[in-house]
Amino acid sequence: MITVENLTIQSGDFRLEEISLHIPTGEYGVLMGQTGSGKTTLVECLCGLRSLEKGRIELAGQDVTELRPGERNIGYVPQDGALFPMMTVRSHLALPLSIRKWKPADITHRTDEMAQMLGIEHLLDRLPGKLSGGEIQRVALGRALAFSPTTLVLDEPLSAMDDQTREQMYQLLKNVQEWTQATVLHITHSYREARELADCQFEIRQGRIEPVTQLENEQAENTSVHGMEEK
Amino acid sequence: MKTPPSKTNPPLHIRSDVPFYVAFIIISSTYLLLLLAMLLADASYMFQEDSPAVASPEWSAAHPWLAVFVNNPIVAALSDDNIQYSIVLSLVSCTITAILSLIVAIPVGYLLSRHQFFGRNFIDAVLDIPIVLPPLVVGLSLLILFQYAPVAIREQVVYQLPAVVLAQFVVACAFAVRTMRATFDLIDTRREKVALTLGCNQAQAFFRVVLPEARAGVLTAGTLAWARALGEFGPLLVFAGATRGKTEVLSTTVFLELSIGDLGAAVAVSLIMIMAAAAVLIVIRTWGANKLTL
Structure with a gap:
């Protein structure tokens, strides 16, 4: 469950005021909004990376408003993956586990399991430098999920991908959610992604978050300028 | 309002770009030639100088070609006890300085880069003091500072190795x-942020994620500090003195040899320093952070 109540965030000249959002446990929530509407700011707030002025955040039934990022049990996949350039793929998956002082054998077992689920076994000993866009997102997803978080936040994870890779990622994201049972918040500006993935859908408009129904999404998708969709 | 009827536009004649590039290239190459000529002059001076006889006359006569390389001021300088001491002291002191500089520079650089706080601009300006201050004044200021230190400490430091x-x-x-x-x-903050969500505290995020990514910069900073320390002279002369065989480093040696009129030895020691500087340049260019402007 992700619950945001009356959240007010000030970030430079930019301000989100009194916004609320609720995604029920185990559902796949998609949040849309134009560039600069504050999506990433909201995500950073959820993860505890940005201080909020007012409001309350609840994840998996726990009030996390005052908790530090690592205590929130939230998996975060930022835009472009943000992989660590000096770490092998295996170390990416192992990092959250070694921080939690897992035994080496358990870490190996878990990283192998994650790699198999995400189809990145053949990449385990590589550095991120030479990975493709789709591979980068798979690794970022594995890193975020390795410690079995109850919440998963994806910030425009498919934006830098070609169509074919994106199709594969739709299926992968669905599988991942089914497998982990995590509550997901997926940020995007693509109606297509929303249609493919969303259990519930929202949009930031003029600093407010409003729910969007399946029908509204279809209409918007039909009328949307083709160019914007492809971005 | 209509745009006025265009008179038949005379074709625009654009003058050649050649004079522009010729002028710029001449200016650039003059400076480069000056730099290279300086080094070449040092090197050639070594071999036309009346060579000190390092090897015995019999050996030199038997091996006239090898003798050119053996009987020259660099070898003579290298075999001098005082100069050997100054080479060792230079290497050791510069290495200690480089390590100390990194221990300080990494936290200071990180705090300044990542955090906005009251007085940040002031601190930024303070950190430039050693760069803009005349070197002699740095030395004098250190000397004066230690006038306020307890005598026991002052005697341990001033004009001594520390x-x-x-x-x-x-x-x-x-x-x-x-x-x-x-x-x-230059390092994206998002990666540290991800590390924090994975359960790292600030220290773990720094040592596991940020510092490995900064390693080329660390190498550049350390090497640069080492090279600066090697070339340091003004503050050393004032604060540590130029005592033969005690606080004598390579730059002091050059000064001492010049002051007693031994130009050959001064040039020889200079060449040793030039080689060290070349090594530093190679290290920075090969493994350092070449995006950084120094």
């Missing part, structure tokens, strides 16, 4: 701080 490292450190560290700050500025 003064050598301290004088080098004050200046070299400022350059290391600049480099480290630029390094951290």
Whole structure:
């Protein structure tokens, strides 16, 4: 469950005021909004990376408003993956586990399991430098999920991908959610992604978050300028 | 309003770009030639100088070609006890200075790069003091500072070996701080943020994620500090003195040899320093952070 109540965030000249959002446990929530509407700011707030002025955040039934990022049990996949350039793929998956002082054998077992689920076994000993866009997102997803978080936040994870890779990622994201049972918040500006993935859908408009129904999404998708969709 | 009827536009004649490039290239190459000529002059001076006889006359006569390389001021300089001492002291003190500079520059650079706080601009300006201050004034200021220290400490430091490292450190560290700050500025903060969500605290995020990514910058900062320390002279002369066989480093040797009129030995020691500088350049260019402007 992700619950945001009356959240007010000030970030430079930019301000989100009194916004609320609720995604029920185990559902796949998609949040849309134009560039600069504050999506990433909201995500950073959820993860505890940005201080909020007012409001309350609840994840998996726990009030996390005052908790530090690592205590929130939230998996975060930022835009472009943000992989660590000096770490092998295996170390990416192992990092959250070694921080939690897992035994080496358990870490190996878990990283192998994650790699198999995400189809990145053949990449385990590589550095991120030479990975493709789709591979980068798979690794970022594995890193975020390795410690079995109850919440998963994806910030425009498919934006830098070609169509074919994106199709594969739709299926992968669905599988991942089914497998982990995590509550997901997926940020995007693509109606297509929303249609493919969303259990519930929202949009930031003029600093407010409003729910969007399946029908509204279809209409918007039909009328949307083709160019914007492809971005 | 209509645009006025266009008169038949005379074709625009654009003058050649050649004079522009010729002028710029001439200016650039003149400066480059000056730099290279300086080094070449040093090197050729070595071989036309009346060579000191390092090897015995019999051996020199038997091996006239090898003798050119053996009987020259560099070899003579290298076989001098005082100069050997100054080489060792230079290497050791510069290395200590470089390590100390990194220990200070990494935290300072990180805090300045990542955090906004009251007085940040002031601190930024303070850190430039060693860079803009005349070197002699740095040395004098250190000397004056230690006038306020307890006598026991002052006697341990001023004109002693610790003064050598301290004088080098004050200046070299400022350059290391600049480099480290630029390094951290170039590193995307999102990766640390991800590390925090994975369960790292700030220290774990720094040592596991940020520092490995900054390693080229660390190498550049350390090497730069080392090179600065090697070339340091003004503050050393004032604060550590130029005592033969005691606080004598390579730059002091050049000064001492010049002051007694031994130009050959001065040039020989200079060439040793030039080679060290070349090594530094190669290290920075090969493994360092080449995006950083120094």
